[in-house]
Amino acid sequence: MTETTTGSKDYRDSGLEFPADFLFGSATASYQIEGAATEDGRGPSIWDTFSHTPGKIVNGDTGDVADDHYHRWESDLDLMKELGLEAYRFSIAWPRIQPDGSGRVNEAGLAFYSRLVDGLLERGIRPVATLYHWDLPQALEDAGGWTNRETAYRFAEYAAVVGEALGDRVHTWTTLNEPWCSAYLGYGSGAHAPGRTEPLAALQAVHHLNLAHGLALQELRRVVTKADAEYSVTLNFHVIRGHDDSSPEAIRRIDALANRAFTGPMLRGEYPADLLEDTAAITDWSFVQPGDLDVIRQPIDVLGVNYYSTVTVKMWDGESPRQNADGHKDVGGSPWPGSTDVEFLVQEGPYTAMGWNIAPDGLEELLVSLSEQFPEQPLMITENGAAFDDVVEDGRVHDPERLDYLRRHFTAAHRAKQRGVDLRGYFVWSLLDNFEWGYGYTKRFGIVHVDYDTQVRTVKDSGRFYQELIRTRRLPE
Ligand code: GCO
Numbered sequence: 001m002t003e004t005t006t007g008s009k010d011y012r013d014s015g016l017e018f019p020a021d022f023l024f025g026s027a028t029a030s031y032q033i034e035g036a037a038t039e040d041g042r043g044p045s046i047w048d049t050f051s052h053t054p055g056k057i058v059n060g061d062t063g064d065v066a067d068d069h070y071h072r073w074e075s076d077l078d079l080m081k082e083l084g085l086e087a088y089r090f091s092i093a094w095p096r097i098q099p100d101g102s103g104r105v106n107e108a109g110l111a112f113y114s115r116l117v118d119g120l121l122e123r124g125i126r127p128v129a130t131l132y133h134w135d136l137p138q139a140l141e142d143a144g145g146w147t148n149r150e151t152a153y154r155f156a157e158y159a160a161v162v163g164e165a166l167g168d169r170v171h172t173w174t175t176l177n178e179p180w181c182s183a184y185l186g187y188g189s190g191a192h193a194p195g196r197t198e199p200l201a202a203l204q205a206v207h208h209l210n211l212a213h214g215l216a217l218q219e220l221r222r223v224v225t226k227a228d229a230e231y232s233v234t235l236n237f238h239v240i241r242g243h244d245d246s247s248p249e250a251i252r253r254i255d256a257l258a259n260r261a262f263t264g265p266m267l268r269g270e271y272p273a274d275l276l277e278d279t280a281a282i283t284d285w286s287f288v289q290p291g292d293l294d295v296i297r298q299p300i301d302v303l304g305v306n307y308y309s310t311v312t313v314k315m316w317d318g319e320s321p322r323q324n325a326d327g328h329k330d331v332g333g334s335p336w337p338g339s340t341d342v343e344f345l346v347q348e349g350p351y352t353a354m355g356w357n358i359a360p361d362g363l364e365e366l367l368v369s370l371s372e373q374f375p376e377q378p379l380m381i382t383e384n385g386a387a388f389d390d391v392v393e394d395g396r397v398h399d400p401e402r403l404d405y406l407r408r409h410f411t412a413a414h415r416a417k418q419r420g421v422d423l424r425g426y427f428v429w430s431l432l433d434n435f436e437w438g439y440g441y442t443k444r445f446g447i448v449h450v451d452y453d454t455q456v457r458t459v460k461d462s463g464r465f466y467q468e469l470i471r472t473r474r475l476p477e
Contacts (some may be wrong), residue, residue, distance in 0.1 A: 011360040011408040011415075016475045018414065023126070023425025024470045025087030026080070026447065027383055029133035029177065031063045032434035034093065036070035040108035043099025045135035046145070046186075050193035051435075061440025067432050068455050070112065076457070077119045079448060080431065083463060084470040087126035089382060089427045090116065091133030091177060094158055101137030102154045110165045117169045126171045128382075128427075130234065131159055131216060133177040134186075134193065141194050146182060146205035146212075149287065156215035160223050167224030174304055174382070175216045178236040179209040180258055184335035185328060191438050197333025199282045207288055210265045214296035221298075234304030234382045235262050237370070238311055239362040243345055246315035253278055253339040254313055267374055269297035279338035302424055304382035305370065307363045307409075309347075309356035316343040327356050329438045353387040353443055358405055360412035367416035367423060378422045384409050385429035387436070387443040390460060397449045397460035406447075406462055410475055428466060432457065 018024075031047045051062035069076055080088055094101065096109030113129075120127045132155065140151050159175070176182070185192035188202030213233055220231060238258035240251045256275040264272045270293060276285055309327060316322045318341070324330055326344040334340045347357040363384065370379055386405040390397050406428065417423050433446035441452055447463035450456075459467075468476045 008411075011411040012404070013411040013414070014407070014475045014477045016411060016414045018473045020473070022423075022473070023087050023380070024085065024466070025089055025126070025128065025425060025427040026083075026085055026431040026466075027089035027427040027429050028069070028431050028434060029091040029130070030093035030096075031066070031133070031135045032430075032436070033067040033069040033432055035063065035065040035068045037062075037064045039070060040112065041096070041099055041106040042093065042109060043095040043101075043106075044138040045093065045095045046138055046141045046193035047135050049138050049141075050195055053195070056195060057438055058440040058442050061435065063435045065452075066435050067450050069432070072455065073112075073116055074119060076432070077116075077123055077125070079457060079459070080120075080125055081123040083447075083459070083467045085125055085431075086470065087128050087171075087425065087427070088120055088431070089128040089130065089174070091130035092162055093135050094132065095135060095137045097161060098137060098158055101140035102157060105161055110162070113162075113166060117166055121169060127169065128172040128174065129162075129166065129170045130174040130177045131155075131162060132175065132182075132212075134182055136193075145187075145194055146208045147187065147201045149208055149211070152208045152212035152215055155212040156219045159216035160219040163220045163223040167220070167229065168226055170224075170226065170229065172230040172232055172302070173220050173224070174232045174234050175213045176209060177234045178306060179206065179213070179262055180236055182209055184257070184337070188333055188337055189328060189331060189335040190333040191329040191331045191335075199334070199337035202335070202337050203279055203283055203285070204287050206261050207285070207292070210262065210296045211292055213266060214298050217298035217300070218295070230301035231298075232300050232302045232304050232380070233266060234306055235259070236306040236383075237366055239307070239359070239366050241310050241312040241347075243312055243314045247313060250313035250315050250342045253342055254311070254336065257336055257339060263373070265293055265296040266300070267297070267303075267377065269293045282337055300377075302378045302380045303370070303374070304380050305366065306383035306429075307366055307381065308354075308384065308386075309352075310359045310362040312345045312347050314343050314345065316341050327354070331438075352401075352405065353389055354439075358386070358408070360408040363409050363412040364416045364419075367413065367421045368419055371416070371421040378424050380424045381413060381426040383427060383429035385445050385447075387445045390433075390444050390449055392449060392451070392458055395458065397458050399460045399462050402447070402460065402462040403465045406465065407475060410469065414475070
């Protein structure tokens, strides 16, 4: 699978056909869309605390209301049906299920997700449930959060509670969304909740999130009754490009921290030796206990792949003004423990509204690389999409840049499949404009526009493009 495909260099194909079993979906996350932050027994999460901390989020935005999906879920399901979605990837808010992070179960929280799952099934939409999309119950952070090994065990207990309640209907379970963000942005750079900037904490979080993944899969497989349920994890892979002869070392370092710190334990049952060496000045990794790696390496049916853009790196020469264009908010800490001497270079455009470069070839390269690294592992694009500034005009949202982005990345996905990648489907991020973490509501990723004052939803042109792609299973002209 190393031959390169031909096709248009700019990936702007049309007419490409996707097979009948290729799954077309869209994705959201609980804290980003639900609102109702204190309703029906929901407890506080680290994102409630973080977003209510002055200075952390642009414009002081919070997820208190968001898209008010907690109250509008039925009409949002009707919207998914209208678009023809075959699957919907959502996340379950742990603090709605266990407000204190352990023990007492909030039945109203379980009931909300039970209604949501039933509503999806009634509309012929496959439920894909993520257990953790970053909204850790604050009570667990107060006890150390992901730096505390006990949190992994609390996560497994939470997984069992949800698995028992929804395990007869959910089609695909995803344990974690992007543990890289939870660990490195939450405990390393400080750009995400809980906003800590401690290299050791970030690496402890990496391991305890890996452990949580394994423990949760064991619990889900114990309690889930749906015989054909599938199990997965979603990782945001970094596609890393070079610049000069110092780049191979920089690429290796970032690949170890960003990618292999998770695929190593989860898919190979070991931490990469170079990762341990690169971080030896911070820790001896003695928080990894005997047997942990056997627990973490649970088989998964599909590997979720989140992709948005590439990064370009070199080793900083220690003198010239360094660039820090790794695509994440720089709030003072580093998401790269042990490799803060890697320089992230500004890449060529065009860019999305996040300042991320538009590189569909990076998606093709990533999928082929993962397929070559893990030939037996089916893949699913669980997030791909773009933020651009949108305006509603006469009840329409013309978003040609987002439509073009999707066309180019669907082309890349199709090419990867042509090269033999076992790619099972594609979830567009996101169904709805929503709370974009540190950027608040200033970045719009939805194929459906949300007016945050009126909560009116407006399907964008990109949403109609997707609707047509799903209907015909061909990339529209
Ligand atoms: C992520 C998260 C999403 C983001 C999206 C755009 O990948 O960071 O899963 O919650 O909103 O990716 O940044």
